[in-house]
Amino acid sequence: MRDFLIILGSSIVLPPNHHNNNHFSKLKPSTTTTTLSPSKPPPPPLQPPSTSSPPTRPPLFSTVRWDSDPSRRRNHLKYYADLASNLAEDARFHDFLMITESVVVSGIESADFLNLLSIELFSAGIVRVISEGKVWRVVEVLICVEKLGIDVLRLFDGAAMEAIAEECRRIVKRGDVEEAVKLMEILAGLHFSIKELVDPSEIVGLCVRKHYSNIAIRYACIIPHAHILFCTIIHEFGKKGDLVSALTVFEASKQKSIGPNMYAYRTIIDVCGLCGDYLKSRSIYEELLAKKVTPNIYVFNSLMNVNACDLSYTLQLYKHMKNLGVAADMTSYNILLKSCCIAARVDLAQNIYSEVQRLESSGVLKLDVFTYSTIIKIFADAKLWQMSLKIKDDMLSAGVAPNTVTWSSLISACANAGLVEQAIQLFDEMLLAGCQPNSQCCNVLLHACVEAFQYDRAFRLFRSWKESGFHKASVEGYNVNKYSNAGAYGNFSNTMSNRTAKSHNLNFPRRVLFTPTTATYNILMKACGTDYYRAKALMDEMNAVGLSPNYISWSTLVHVCGGSGNVEGAVQILSSLREAGIQPDVIAYTAVIKVCVERKNLKTAFSLFAEMKRYQIKPNMVTYNTLLRARSTYGSLQEVQQCLEIYQDMRKAGYKSNDYYLKQLIEEWCEGVIQNNNQYEGRFSSCNEADLGGPHSLLLEKVAVHLQKRNTESMAIDLQGLTKVEARIVVLAVLRMIKENNAQGCLLKDDLFIILQVKKTSTNSAKAKSEVEDAITKLLQDELGLEVTLAGSEKVNPSTSLVSYANEEEILGSNRFPIKLKPSARRPAVLHRLKVTRKSLRYWLQRRVSNH
Template sequence: MRDFVILGSSIVNPPPNPSSQPRHTIKPHNSSLSKLPSLSPRKNSTTLLQTPLILKQFETVLHDAVDSDLNAELLANAVLMGIKGRNFRIVIDSLNKLQGIGNGISLSTQFDESAMSVIAKECSFMVTSGHIQESVELMEVLSRYQLSIGELVQPSDIIKRCVLNRKPNLAVRYASLLPQAHILFCSIISGFGKSRDLVSALKAYDAMKKNLKRPNMYIYRAIIDVCGLCGDFMKSRYIYEDLLNQKITPNIYVFNSLMNANAHDISYTLNLYQNMQKVGLKPDMTSYNILLKACCVAGRVDLAQDMYKELKHLESIGQLKLDVFTYSTIIKVFADAKLWQMALKIKHDMLLAGVSLNTVAWSSLINACAHAGLVEQAIQLFEEMLLSGCEPNTQCFNIILHACVEGCQYDRAFRFFYSWKGNKTLVSFGESHNSNAEEGGMDSVTTTVPKGISSSHIMSFTERFPFKPTTSTYNTLLKACGTNYYHAKALINEMKTVGLSPNQISWSILINICGGSENVEGAIEILRTMIDAGVKPDVVAYTTAIKVCVESKNFTKALTLYEEMKSYETQPNLVTYNTLLRARSKYGSLREVQQCLAIYQDMRKAGYKPNDYYLEELIEEWCEGVIQDNEEYEVEFSSSKKPEIERPESLLLEKIAAHLLKRVADILAIDVQGLSKVEARLVILAVLRMIKENYAFGHSVNDDILIIIGATKADESPAKEILEVQEAVIKLLRNELGLEALPAKTRFAPSDSPKLQNTKENALPTTMVFHTRRPAVLQRLKVTKQSLHRWLQRRVSVK
């Protein structure tokens, strides 16, 4: 057995015995080489001197180089021994020292086939062991000595390692050494693109541009494709603009890649289509397919129809031939728009043109009918797909199940699922089975078999196409469980058995099923189980659980979940806010109003537009509770009597929230500026309702309350709107509530801050003017604390 000696970080194989191994063509013939010690290993000895031996060889070579007498055989021998001993760094450094002196030497003439095989083996070892940096450096230095490095290692192996280690510049350095560099450049960019590493792909692209003597459309197309694959369409546009700035005209393939990367922006895609024609390029079938894809993404059915007509015309005059991708895309456009009849017409055109439908086309047709609620039509298309020999994928099966569930044919969905899963078919897809109709509250469904479809044919076709359920499959079936929690739980367990993990949608559906049976505790428990399973509840899961609590009249638990989701940094959506705000039909306490107002303010801050009218009605009902015992006074300004369309948009709820979210001791002024008389009434009643409830808990009012009606300029009469609001407020306070309301004025300069002080003075003297500009005058009313105490005591006694 051969001995292996570890020298530093290298594993060294002792050289073979010359008598037992084939010799290479290097023969020592000079005095320098003849002075080298023997390389044959002795029995029971080690090769500790191998590294010093190689160093000695390279010292001799370097000495000869200084004397301008570099010997090719000696250099080849040293290189071979260094590579065989895996002293790669010594070889690299030594050959680099000879740069400029030995560049004319060709090592390829010094190595026979056996030596090249040894070098290739050791270079492959370098690559597979992860020494990619040294591998490329060795290739570079060997190429300078005219050694054919393309035969040493598979270029794809080095490129894969560079991609894996995110070394774009190193990959470009290696590719530049080979004659097929332009092809390898595309492979490098594509490799980083498949890894979704756009940054490295762009670095490689920039490095490649320095090695290009003329524009390379393959590379431009590859980097644009990677931009589209990584979802950075703006980078693709920058590359396109850079080409235009360099006066480089892209070819049709670059334009197609650019349109495909920007297919989500139909206006930009159409602009590229026009630019393509301006530079004299004729769009091909790929160009039109990408345009149809852009129409599909944008939902532009009208544009897709016009383009389809144009394509049919071009096909009629023989300029192009529509392919399966064209038909499939236009079918998907109509299917997504739920225009199933037009989608079926395209299918007819497709068959007349002799183009067979592919899986995408069949799936889109089935999906179009399923979305339209045409369960029988969808199943018939599925059977036609099987008869045509087209292999359905799992998505096709899922679409059929979804169609059954949307059509409330739950029993049928389960029968299809278990027959497909077991590679067994029923007598016919259309046959009615009632045996499972009573399970889980599912209704039986009677259907008919489409004419001309043989049950035996369907069975034979279906058995050829295995069905592998996905998480989406089970999520669809969970919806078919209705309110049967135990059936749904069994499906969750079955998912785990087949190796699938329930996702957020699965848990949300299960929570909703608990809500259907008013099982609040079960819904909360599922939410906790979801977290324990390592699945972070999303906004849908939390909103579903909140909805269950709201429908069960457990608003406290709903608020707890709302605060919990915010603590987990899960942002509520519009459905979440509306579910909470609509949870109450009336308010019973100040705390409930404060809770809803806080949710309302969160909703506004999040950028959602709440239904102010609905919330105002509830608050109005709560506010009017302070005068519900004063039946002798007619409520004249009821905001609920005014239609929603006629109500002015105002800061009513913000005004109410600003007062009600404060402590009662902080309420020294009620600001109704800018509000209508109806809205001013609600704000004042809301504050009084808060004061009343807090008074019952021992909080008293220790000062007068000022009501700010509006501001006017000095020496000018108040505006008509201000007078109307003031009159309405006085009537409310005096006539309906029996409070003492007195007029009060104050004067301040425009530069002063209108901060209200807790003083007993009603107004500043009109002579106290200290500013050159005219001050403003606040129109105010004062509700005395004595009348407030009498009113509160009266209300308590009535209560």
């Protein structure tokens, strides 16, 4: 016989939660005696503690004598089970646990006591506590019950299970994914079905949005079939472009997996493609090979697809796959064709197509619609429209129905070749075949009309589609020349035979709505020509149907505006862009600048360029070339300085241009020192590009440096490294600058020095010196009538890098090119200089003024 005594009101020690004690409610010990219902039998009489055996645990319990009669004993046990159930219903789980523990430690089997507990009452208490927002108190109780050897799930009915699931969903909904996963980790340890509590996609989505890769890993570890969920998480991170988190989850999945999970390897390789890091996919592949693991066909296909932009590497993978004994499938060949399409390798694509045709004839493979569509697109991009139509015949003969992508590629093939009638005929065939056109297909057809200058036809097609949609033409009434001139191309193609028409399902809605896109309106705006108001009406219609104009839309409107000669309207469009909340980019500015240049409004063009720089918008190559070619002649020093500043800015930005045209203009402007405007207008010097030193000579830089000087008090012209033609242009440029500055009241106050050459004394150097010196001397003396003297040949100390003068700034100027001399122990370097006297320069300037 056993003694059993329950003392209510004493405290009970619950096992602490090692996860997070802050989430648990502190259970306060009850200070009142439990009152029993009058309808229930009284408890057995209390007996003094037994002294036969010492207690085996702290004196928390006293003993009660169990009756040896099984029936009475069962009644007593049921009484305490009912009492515990009522306490649980009242959410007095502290007392419930005390009774339960007392029963279990007294020797009663937990299963016997569990069978007598009321699941309905216990669950009602659980629901009550959860509704009060005390889910962590419930967790604490469940942990204690589980430690007593009681199956927690047997105490939960549907209502309690739904309540705890709802609480989990509520925590997830408020975005606290870390708390939700922590709660589910504990519940998973109590054998709850976690997957039924919350939709896994909600947890994964929340982790991905918050970039919680570690939380996602913890959640995947408590879900059955974790290897599948790991792949889902990797892919979701990849869709968000978070490759770092995806790789973290991938590494965790490898640790949880017994062997290489090919599905996970395939997924992470696909993610590398989504994130644009194809090099990382190669390192993952090499990791597999290092482990002596042979990838399956799906891993190879994903790797080839991600690296399709690199045809040589894709072919290398294909060969390696064959060497490893992995048989290629249709997807493998489709990816090879895709890579050929990107690389524009028509020849290689034809060879692959012939290979897959051979394999199909032997029954190894079956070509699909993607294969045919890809090879058609390859031919379409190469403008081989006849080859594209031949592939379509092969496709129909094989019983493969073209899809929207196929038809779109076929139409593009004819459109790219300028065959508008054939493109429209293919469009009608697509409708007859029961294939619904997409916006891209319609845009291709409209673009073909615009490129062929068939503007009215483009608008007729657009209005027809927009008002009535696409109508299915019956087989009997099908008219291939519905939109084209009858009989113009009557024998173009007979590809749609009666056999083909019967092979397609024609039971589809007779009217398919047409939904234009921004690209549709952009194409139609190009068809407006110089009709600005019609183009603006299309822009307004675009806004009315809920589409947002993009930069192409605004740039097209600018060109239309410029074509009509409305420069002010083109400039106003830039302001409209800002009013619409769009910061004009380099394309928009360049379009307006081009309009200004075409209309000879150069002042506005250069002011827009200056505005670009104020807004820190970097010009592109088109912007620079448009401005540099804006003038046919230069009329003033300011214009030359303006263009040279743009030229220097262009070179600093890393762009390279053909400087020959600009050099010719500079030369013409410089020659104006000698000739009158009516004598040299439209005339170019008879020098060739070789005389000017080629496109990378120092001429323009030298001219720019000299013309950037704003005063003429001290002038020196550095001709080092220039040919005699280039030296002439530089000298004339400086003289013209002196002339224009003098006209503005800036007088010359010193002699003009011309630095000819710094070279070692030798026969060749003397010859080079004489050529440039003779050319400049003849220019200054014979053509301009200036007084020129040899300033002297001065030896330069080889240990110094610059010539030492009393006033170095006076000779070289503030913007000089440093003259670096290589030290020589044998010969000294010699500096040759010419001097043009101030007196002769002033006389020359006065003489020119009097002549004009």
